[in-house]
Amino acid sequence: MVKQTIQIFARVKPTVRKQQQGIYSIDEDEKLTPSLEIILPRDLAAGFVNNKRESYKFKFQKIFDQGANQETIFENIAKPVAESVLAGYNGTILAYGQTGSGKTFTITGGAERYSDRGIIPRTLSYIFEQLQKDSSTIHTTHISYLEIYNECGYDLLDPRHEASSLEDLPKVTIFEDPDQNIHLKNLSLHQAATEEEALNLLFLGDTNRMIAETPMNQASTRSHCIFTIHLSSKEPGSATVRHAKLHLVDLAGSERVAKTGVGGQLLTEAKYINLSLHYLEQVIIALSEKHRAHIPYRNSMMTSVLRDSLGGNCMTTMIATLSLEKRNIDESISTCRFAQRVALIKNEAVLNEEIDPKLMIICLQKEIQELKDELALVTGEQRTEVLTDAELLQ
Numbered sequence: 001m002v003k004q005t006i007q008i009f010a011r012v013k014p015t016v017r018k019q020q021q022g023i024y025s026i027d028e029d030e031k032l033t034p035s036l037e038i039i040l041p042r043d044l045a046a047g048f049v050n051n052k053r054e055s056y057k058f059k060f061q062k063i064f065d066q067g068a069n070q071e072t073i074f075e076n077i078a079k080p081v082a083e084s085v086l087a088g089y090n091g092t093i094l095a096y097g098q099t100g101s102g103k104t105f106t107i108t109g110g111a112e113r114y115s116d117r118g119i120i121p122r123t124l125s126y127i128f129e130q131l132q133k134d135s136s137t138i139h140t141t142h143i144s145y146l147e148i149y150n151e152c153g154y155d156l157l158d159p160r161h162e163a164s165s166l167e168d169l170p171k172v173t174i175f176e177d178p179d180q181n182i183h184l185k186n187l188s189l190h191q192a193a194t195e196e197e198a199l200n201l202l203f204l205g206d207t208n209r210m211i212a213e214t215p216m217n218q219a220s221t222r223s224h225c226i227f228t229i230h231l232s233s234k235e236p237g238s239a240t241v242r243h244a245k246l247h248l249v250d251l252a253g254s255e256r257v258a259k260t261g262v263g264g265q266l267l268t269e270a271k272y273i274n275l276s277l278h279y280l281e282q283v284i285i286a287l288s289e290k291h292r293a294h295i296p297y298r299n300s301m302m303t304s305v306l307r308d309s310l311g312g313n314c315m316t317t318m319i320a321t322l323s324l325e326k327r328n329i330d331e332s333i334s335t336c337r338f339a340q341r342v343a344l345i346k347n348e349a350v351l352n353e354e355i356d357p358k359l360m361i362i363c364l365q366k367e368i369q370e371l372k373d374e375l376a377l378v379t380g381e382q383r384t385e386v387l388t389d390a391e392l393l394q
């Protein structure tokens with residue numbers, strides 16, 4: 001078992017204007033945990049908080065400033081998680097931040113340049129490369145891609161997606177088995193034998209992804225998306241199968257409704273998004289408090305799906321994406337505050353091994369035959385007939 005708190009990282013999006021200097025600073029002392037200081041300009045300090053504090057400091061595992069490229073992000077954040085998934089542990093990477101702060105860019109990547117590939121394509125590439133190297137184990141990889149929009153789940157890899165509107169598609173629903181394990185109904189799992197097949201599934205899902213526009217971001221994604229890589233592996237001849245899941249999560253924008261200036265349908269979306277992020281926050285608050293017996297996972301679909309990633313059997317990492325411009329200071333502070341709470345959550349990851357009953361029968365049959373052969377050798381009696389009822393009973 002590996003006990004670990006959720007790892008938190010910060011990534012600052014490049015700003016267009018030069019005037020943003022002096023709004024934040026990063027202290028990268030080798031001995032201490034790096035800290036990000038957000039400095040409130042005087043005019044904002046009076047309005048934003050009553051006690052007129054002028055700077056806020058937040059600690060992160062690592063802080064990636066504007067110049068950090070996608071390769072650096074992958075190497076530092078995603079690769080260690082991918083490695084533990086390959087070793088048989090569950091992993092989750094969550095991107096959290098306001099609209100336009102770079103969540104999608106970090107998780108999926110930008111379409112313009114190959115070097116802009118984000119965590120998902122790079123992780124797929126790394127995982128398949130490692131699986132290919134390890135020829136002593138039999139591996140199977142499946143992909144699922146879930147979108148949670150207005151508290152309803154949709155399968156982004158449903159082939160009917162292109163032909164039907166969202167409302168006509170069967171909703172993905174949650175059910176809990178008697179052992180309290182969560183299962184998702186109507187979410188398809190697609191086998192991917194190669195990196196290319198897995199990437200095609202990612203592109204298919206992204207094409208189907210619900211996009212609506214808000215005044216803040218021309219192509220803002222108003223939903224939560226969970227891309228999951230399911231890995232199974234077993235040694236040849238063994239009945240023990242290892243399962244590990246890697247959730248790569250692009251959350252919807254965390255900003256408040258008032259600021260986006262939306263109405264009608266978009267306001268409904270914003271309410272739902274805020275509601276599900278509010279439930280996520282409640283779960284995180286409950287988990288970060290000691291001795292809390294009840295954790296309200298069931299309140300929303302997202303927290304139900306991510307139950308294991310939050311305070312459960314999983315190695316979880318969160319990336320706080322920040323757009324550190326003057327007008328975004330309050331949102332950036334609230335993103336950092338959220339991250340500080342998340343950092344208090346302890347997870348306990350265990351190896352997910354189970355015995356495949358069919359393989360077990362084959363192994364036992366083989367063992368029986370070997371024992372029979374051994375017995376025949378000792379007694380000198382070659383018996384081929386089946387056991388009598390009395391012998392079976394015995």
Ligand SMILES: Nc1ncnc2c1ncn2[C@@H]1O[C@H](COP(=O)(O)OP(=O)(O)OP(=O)(O)O)[C@@H](O)[C@H]1O
Nearest residue numbers: 013099100101102103104105110217220221252253
């Ligand atoms: N580190 C970065 N380097 C270069 N461009 C970036 C970076 N981060 C974000 N961008 C660009 O900024 C824009 C907004 O980013 P992105 O769509 O990833 O935001 P988001 O947080 O996912 O927003 P939403 O909540 O709407 O999904 C995009 O055009 C993206 O390409």
